[in-house]
Amino acid sequence: MFQVEKKASAAEQLISDILHAQKEAMLLVREKDGQPIAANDKALSLQSGFNLPELRSLIGEHGEANVEVKDSNGHTYELTCKKLRWLDGDPVLLFIFDESVNTRKELKKLYNLAYIDGLTQVPNRLKLKETFTELENGIIEGKICGAVSIIDFDYFKTINDTYGHNVGDMMLHKSIMRLNENPEFRGNLYRLGGDEFTLLFVEKTGTYPNLREHYEKVMSGVLGTYTLPNIDLACTITGGVAFFPQHGTTLSPLLHNADIALYKAKAAGRNRVMFFEEDDVAQDLKGLYVNSQPILDEVGNTFGYELIEGSADKKMAAKISLISFNRTLEILGLNEIENNNRYFINYTKNMAAQAAGQSRFKHQFIIQISVTDHCGEEEMLNYGKLRDLGFALAMNCSNIDFLSYELIALAKYVKISPNESIAEPLKEIQSKHQEVTFIGVGINDRQQLDFAKQVGCSLFEGFYFQAATENEPLYTNYYRLLKLVCTDESSELTLSERPLELARISLLRAKFGENLVAYFKVPRNPDHVFTLGMLSLAKEQVVDEFTLPPEILASLKTNEGKYSDILTFLNNYEHSLWNEVSKFAKDNGLNNKVINEAYLAATKWYNELTRDS
Numbered sequence: 001m002f003q004v005e006k007k008a009s010a011a012e013q014l015i016s017d018i019l020h021a022q023k024e025a026m027l028l029v030r031e032k033d034g035q036p037i038a039a040n041d042k043a044l045s046l047q048s049g050f051n052l053p054e055l056r057s058l059i060g061e062h063g064e065a066n067v068e069v070k071d072s073n074g075h076t077y078e079l080t081c082k083k084l085r086w087l088d089g090d091p092v093l094l095f096i097f098d099e100s101v102n103t104r105k106e107l108k109k110l111y112n113l114a115y116i117d118g119l120t121q122v123p124n125r126l127k128l129k130e131t132f133t134e135l136e137n138g139i140i141e142g143k144i145c146g147a148v149s150i151i152d153f154d155y156f157k158t159i160n161d162t163y164g165h166n167v168g169d170m171m172l173h174k175s176i177m178r179l180n181e182n183p184e185f186r187g188n189l190y191r192l193g194g195d196e197f198t199l200l201f202v203e204k205t206g207t208y209p210n211l212r213e214h215y216e217k218v219m220s221g222v223l224g225t226y227t228l229p230n231i232d233l234a235c236t237i238t239g240g241v242a243f244f245p246q247h248g249t250t251l252s253p254l255l256h257n258a259d260i261a262l263y264k265a266k267a268a269g270r271n272r273v274m275f276f277e278e279d280d281v282a283q284d285l286k287g288l289y290v291n292s293q294p295i296l297d298e299v300g301n302t303f304g305y306e307l308i309e310g311s312a313d314k315k316m317a318a319k320i321s322l323i324s325f326n327r328t329l330e331i332l333g334l335n336e337i338e339n340n341n342r343y344f345i346n347y348t349k350n351m352a353a354q355a356a357g358q359s360r361f362k363h364q365f366i367i368q369i370s371v372t373d374h375c376g377e378e379e380m381l382n383y384g385k386l387r388d389l390g391f392a393l394a395m396n397c398s399n400i401d402f403l404s405y406e407l408i409a410l411a412k413y414v415k416i417s418p419n420e421s422i423a424e425p426l427k428e429i430q431s432k433h434q435e436v437t438f439i440g441v442g443i444n445d446r447q448q449l450d451f452a453k454q455v456g457c458s459l460f461e462g463f464y465f466q467a468a469t470e471n472e473p474l475y476t477n478y479y480r481l482l483k484l485v486c487t488d489e490s491s492e493l494t495l496s497e498r499p500l501e502l503a504r505i506s507l508l509r510a511k512f513g514e515n516l517v518a519y520f521k522v523p524r525n526p527d528h529v530f531t532l533g534m535l536s537l538a539k540e541q542v543v544d545e546f547t548l549p550p551e552i553l554a555s556l557k558t559n560e561g562k563y564s565d566i567l568t569f570l571n572n573y574e575h576s577l578w579n580e581v582s583k584f585a586k587d588n589g590l591n592n593k594v595i596n597e598a599y600l601a602a603t604k605w606y607n608e609l610t611r612d613s
Contacts, residue, residue: 011087012038019043025097029056030090031083037092046071046097055079055095075099117191119169120176128190128198132251135202139249146202147215148254150262151222151239153195154270159233167228171235175226184218198255199239211243212275219273236271238262247276250579295344295439295461298449303459304342304366344368344394347386366413368394371402383410394439400425408433415439415461418452430456504606509533509570511605515598521589524563528552532563536570573599 016038019026025042029035034052050071058079059065065081078098086092115127123131138144153175160168172195179185190198199222201215208214219239227234240262248254257276265274293306347369367386375383387393387410394413397403400422403414408429416426418440430438440452443462452460510533517526532552535543543556555561559568565584572580573595585591 009087016040025077025099027095027097028084028086029093029095030086031093032090037086043095043097055081056093059093069097120173120189120191120197122176122180122189122191122197124190125192125198128192128200129251131200136250139245142205142245144202145205145211145244146200147211147241147243148251148258149199149201149215149219149239149241149273150192150255150258151197151199151237152262152266153226153235154238154266155233156195156235159231159235162233163231167231171226171228174228175235178226179222182221184221198258215241215243215275216273222273223271238265238270239273240265240276241273242276250577252579253577293461295342295459297459298453304344306344306368306461342366342392346370363390366392366394368396368415369407371395371397371407372399373402374404375407380406380410383407396441400429403429408436411436413437413439413459415441416457417442418448418455418457423455426455505574506534506537507606508599508602509536511602512573512599513566513570515601516590516595519588519590519594519598524566525551529563529566532556532566533570536567 015028019028019038019040022040023042025040025046027039027043028037029052030037034056036052050069055069058067058069059081064083065079067079068076069079070076076099080096080098082094082096084092084094115123115130117124135144153172156168156171159171176189176191176197179189185199188199188201190200192198199219201218203211219241222237222239225234225236240258240260242248242254242257242261244254247257261274261276265272268274294302295304295306296302342364344366345368347367369383383393392412393410394415395403395407395411396415398417400416408414412435414429414436416422416438418426426438430436437459438455438457439459439461440448440455440457441461443449443452443460448462449460510530513529513533514526517524517529528549528551531548532555535548535552535556540557543553548556551562553561555563555567558564565587569581569584572584581595582592585595
């Protein structure tokens with residue numbers, strides 16, 4: 001207990017008053033016998049929690065200390081001790097108890113939860129985004145440059161599947177510890193998710209005359225074999241690198257380009273690092289595009305989309321898997337899909353993996369399972385796991401006889417092609433499972449729609465409503481077809497060799513821009529914007545054949561025309577450069593909903609325009 005001796009003078013009273021004004025608990029004691037001289041109220045409130053002899057034992061030989069102590073209730077304080085001279089010349093000890101250490105610890109804990117990956121103890125994607133945002137002005141001003149690399153552990157899934165997730169986690173932890181031993185990598189590693197990490201390197205512009213040559217040497221340090229004692233398997237590392245500002249000045253395009261380089265390295269045999277090249281985009285996107293078949297209610301409101309990936313070369317279509325769809329979202333670091341639509345994604349076996357379960361978008365993904373035969377026990381377990389992870393399941397049945405009780409019990413949706421032969425059994429199933437929503441597919445005319453309603457379907461999919469719409473704005477990186485607007489005449493994808501594609505994209509651009517005019521803060525001429533879109537992909541000699549208003553001509557030929565910003569916006573939108581799109585939206589008083597609805601209206605207009613052609 002702290003019992004303060006009676007004050008003997010006005011000077012001592014003044015010192016006591018000063019102590020009482022402090023926010024920390026403060027106590028003055030004589031060094032020779034530990035007798036308290038003065039204390040403020042906060043120190044007196046601690047008297048039952050501390051023992052003075054114990055506190056004095058913490059003091060060093062010079063009469064000073066700075067340690068953490070706990071009171072009898074387990075509350076932590078930072079104790080500072082200073083040796084002073086009292087008014088009578090005798091030595092005294094000043095104890096200061098600072099409890100803000102608890103706040104600092106809590107803040108550090110919250111910081112770690114927000115920014116530090118718990119397994120590997122390196123910063124996470126959120127911290128990477130914040131760090132890069134702080135660099136952007138320096139990059140734009142030309143003061144700094146550097147590289148963004150995505151590295152991926154080859155064969156990590158094999159180790160996970162063979163030895164279990166605990167061994168897989170240990171492998172990642174030990175491997176990142178090993179990488180952090182390299183001074184080039186220490187402090188530059190970030191975890192993107194799963195077994196993918198980013199290395200961010202920042203240099204003062206001009207430090208290295210040959211940036212690529214420098215990073216070839218640096219990145220060679222990631223190569224090697226990574227394993228654990230007593231296991232027979234090992235990982236290697238494959239990496240992809242993009243440079244800034246050459247390949248982007250914001251994080252999203254740099255990560256995307258590094259990701260393209262990463263998969264180029266994987267295709268070349270793994271265990272290597274490759275660098276992004278400008279022509280990689282054409283190779284990466286060759287012939288690929290995405291269609292989205294809308295699913296609507298009976299009054300024509302959009303409920304969601306079935307995503308279909310196609311090949312322009314083979315004229316074939318395949319459903320997009322959640323893993324690839326979700327991976328793009330993760331790489332881009334997008335926080336949300338800015339609409340309320342659902343997306344029907346085709347089921348694959350590895351969807352039940354932990355990484356899929358951590359998707360931020362599970363409330364909008366509906367896993368579509370093609371039921372073509374009686375399901376085995378393993379498949380049923382996977383379906384159940386997906387539902388437990390929070391995904392809604394849709395059973396797509398080619399034959400109603402395969403729709404077992406166990407499958408319906410897991411389903412939130414059932415997709416069926418209504419016909420007379422299944423009308424009665426379908427009604428019986430619906431009467432027993434009223435919680436399930438039935439979707440009529442293959443609805444191509446009014447008669448099929450009316451029959452689907454009669455047999456209990458409340459959602460519908462088919463060409464009666466709208467032809468499959470190419471390139472719906474899903475706020476993802478799947479604008480594959482629109483990225484064919486390549487102007488490199490040496491590329492196989494040159495639009496001059498694809499006149500119908502050139503016309504289609506030009507029409508979409510024209511109508512898209514015209515639809516936005518009404519929402520601009522600064523008035524624009526809708527006819528001019530439409531004309532601008534129509535000619536935006538044309539070669540200069542073609543433009544010269546038209547008699548155009550000066551504003552349009554200047555915008556098409558220079559970056560200083562009245563509509564040049566719209567041309568830049570159209571290109572950024574088609575290439576999914578969302579930071580630039582958001583900046584244009586802000587500058588012009590738009591929002592994402594207006595922009596996406598304008599694009600949807602343009603695609604609907606185009607489909608109607610060409611439906612009978």
